[in-house]
Amino acid sequence: MHRLLILIGSFICSWHGFGQQDSTKVNYDDTPLNVRTIPESFLEKYKSDKAFDYETTTSEIGWWNDFTAWLGDLFLRLFELLFGIEKAAGFLATFLEIVPYILLALLIFLLIKFFLQLNARTLQGAKNREHSVILSEEENIIKNEDIQQLIKEAVAQKNYRLAIRYYYLGILKLLTEKDFIEWQLQKTNSDYLAEINNDDIKLNFSKITWLYDYIWYGDFAIDENGYSRAERSFLELQTKLGSNG
Template identity: 50%
Template sequence: MLLFLFGCCYTISAAQKDTLTVKLDTLELVQKKIDQSELDVFRDNPDFNYEIVKSTAPDWWVSFKNWLSNLILQFFEWIFGVEKASGIFNVLLRILPYLLLAILVFILIKFFINVNARALIYNQKAESLVTLSEEEHIIKNEDIQMLIQEALEHKNYRLAIRYYYLLTLRLMNQKEIIVWELQKTNADYYREIEKIDLKKPFANITRLYEYIWYGDFPIDENKYLKAEANFLSLKNILQNG
């Protein structure tokens, strides 16, 4: 009986195996060809550009910006929480590092500009002190009349006018009409003059001196002689007064 059942099962199994068939794909393979114009369309489309563009910025600069950005973001995330740093606030947090960096650069630039400006002002003051020190030396020590003659020999009429004015200040200081001091201005000396007959002549030579010397006014021999007449007139008043 057992042999009979075993034989039946084997026969059924064999029959099932004989009925299995292998399915084969009978479709013909067709190779898709893409011409050059179609490739150019894909190349020109930026959505299909997967090239990685390397930054031209120095590595230390990129690292510094990333470090600063991460540090600030971590700070605000620590204060507000990650879930709250969203929307417009998230945008502000992202541009904040660049804003702070711009402020830092502005402060540095302003600092160096101020340093250069102070240096320039200091140099200008130093040059002024040299000029004033030279003026003090001339009034106190030099033979101004001889300096006038030397300037005239070289036809340097502007310089001769300057020496004439310094000579006038020396004479007025010697006559105790004014008190000559290095820091005083010509207007200060005018206010110190008490004699009415000296005020107008001094105002005239002061105007000529400032116009010719400080105004860099070109002066020839004829113009010099006209200006010199005013200085000589006041000089005579001072010497004979």
């Protein structure tokens, strides 16, 4: 028993002495360092690879980005006002991003349509003015000119197409004077043909109308012999109209 007490006391003393040792002491590694360097050629390989380029670039078209951002924000506020949406998300966010492009395409379409319509109206106006000038010239010839003298001058110049035109206007003047037709600026040759009740006069007028349309409007080149044959039809109708006076 006495020995046991001595053994226990010795163990306690040795444990107490171990606890009194400095537990905060740091052991340093004195092994020499081996510094390794990265070759420049190794770095250049990654510098030239765009996959490792993390620099951010800004768009050169700043005004367009500002415009689309402003327009998108405007529509976002509109949706917030109408539907109480605080923040666009999902489909709405995508829609607001493409709205500026839709509006730009619509604007271009409307401008193209406007200029096409404007050009069409301009061309139509020019055509109407040209037509009015021609009709006004015919009205002046029928009402004011000496048609027989105009025919002689055209024949003297060997302008047989023009002579046929004057002959036809002269026939219209005679038909008006004999009350077979009522000459008006906007009427067509078919209108005049429908107004003639005398079958014999109508037949002759139909023939010279065909000649006139073929030679004058058909731009048919007519020589002196052709003109002489056509002239006989006009003179025949003139004679019939004179005998009906």
